[in-house]
Amino acid sequence: MESISQNKLPVIDFSEVAEKPGSPEWNRVKDQVKEALVEYGCFEATFDGVPMDSRMSLLGSLEELFKLPLETKKRNFSKKPYHGYVGQHPLIPLYESMGFDDADIYDQVDNLSRTFWPEGHPVFSKTIQSFSERLSALDKIIRRMILESLVLEKYLEEHMDSTNYLLRVMKYEGPNTSDTKLGLVSHTDKNIVSILYQNEVEGLEVKTKDGDWIPFKPTPESFVVMTGDSLHAWTNGRLHSPQHRVVMSGNDARYSVGLFSIPKAGYIIKAPNEMVDNDHPLLFKPFDLIEFLGFCYTEAGKRSESPLKAYCGI
Numbered sequence: 384m385e386s387i388s389q390n391k392l393p394v395i396d397f398s399e400v401a402e403k404p405g406s407p408e409w410n411r412v413k414d415q416v417k418e419a420l421v422e423y424g425c426f427e428a429t430f431d432g433v434p435m436d437s438r439m440s441l442l443g444s445l446e447e448l449f450k451l452p453l454e455t456k457k458r459n460f461s462k463k464p465y466h467g468y469v470g471q472h473p474l475i476p477l478y479e480s481m482g483f484d485d486a487d488i489y490d491q492v493d494n495l496s497r498t499f500w501p502e503g504h505p506v507f508s509k510t511i512q513s514f515s516e517r518l519s520a521l522d523k524i525i526r527r528m529i530l531e532s533l534v535l536e537k538y539l540e541e542h543m544d545s546t547n548y549l550l551r552v553m554k555y556e557g558p559n560t561s562d563t564k565l566g567l568v569s570h571t572d573k574n575i576v577s578i579l580y581q582n583e584v585e586g587l588e589v590k591t592k593d594g595d596w597i598p599f600k601p602t603p604e605s606f607v608v609m610t611g612d613s614l615h616a617w618t619n620g621r622l623h624s625p626q627h628r629v630v631m632s633g634n635d636a637r638y639s640v641g642l643f644s645i646p647k648a649g650y651i652i653k654a655p656n657e658m659v660d661n662d663h664p665l666l667f668k669p670f671d672l673i674e675f676l677g678f679c680y681t682e683a684g685k686r687s688e689s690p691l692k693a694y695c696g697i
């Protein structure tokens with residue numbers, strides 16, 4: 384049976400570790416990261432590499448963006464599944480989102496911003512880009528810690544070079560009732576690592592391996608870090624990739640963003656040999672993320688409890 388858990392997500396403080404690989408503090412945090420991702424696939428992170436004014440400007444920019452007319456927002460189109468504008472879906476009518484590919488690169492963000500504001504909007508573009516670039520430092524720290532703790536350092540360069548960053552920006556309308564309404568259906572993320580940030584409106588819940596839902600209590604300080612299916616597969620199942628969803632109640636809109644490290648199209652995700660042995664047989668056939676995302680769009684993919692297993696499970 385599913386129930387709401389009294390559990391809290393583990394909380395990990397990164398303020399002392401930036402740029403200090405190998406220090407005692409780094410190693411202590413690294414152990415916490417591994418433990419949290421094996422057990423929950425998720426934790427709450429405090430990280431001072433993104434200044435508070437950058438976070439507040441970002442949330443302000445989201446409000447500005449979502450206020451644009453629907454026709455303008457729909458210009459956020461992408462050939463890659465789940466990268467462009469999503470909204471007005473009958474199953475999740477409260478949800479709207481848009482994606483910024485290569486969000487840490489100014490010219491890329493600016494090109495996309497010009498589809499919304501043809502005359503350009505440098506303040507908006509800079510806000511999105513600098514938040515993404517600063518937060519990507521946390522993604523890199525976490526992925527380095529993961530590879531070190533699995534003794535896979537020799538793949539570090541290849542691993543980092545094979546991904547880029549997508550920033551998805553999201554708005555969930557308040558349902559104007561005290562009943563809870565689904566904001567976003569339960570799913571696992573398909574990418575490598577996701578880092579979420581949001582305003583003060585609650586709603587995110589993460590499922591434990593025992594099937595309980597842990598509600599996340601947002602604060603301006605905290606980010607939520609999650610393993611995606613690509614990293615679950617690459618570590619041959621060692622890191623958990625958790626189901627999560629958004630449930631909404633009340634009148635207030637929830638604004639959130641996710642910075643997703645994503646394997647580049649054409650890069651084949653395959654667990655390194657070190658992750659495979661008699662006790663750990665290979666769980667997934669090698670796959671290309673963009674093709675897997677295509678499968679997630681099909682009826683079979685949508686129906687499946689675990690699209691990853693259905694697509695390439697052995």
Ligand SMILES: O=C(O)CCC(=O)C(=O)O
Nearest residue numbers: 553572579587629639641
């Ligand atoms: O809005 C949130 O906090 C979660 C969004 C999410 O799970 C996703 O975009 O994959």
Ligand SMILES: [Fe+2]
Nearest residue numbers: 570571572627
């Ligand atoms: Fe997600």
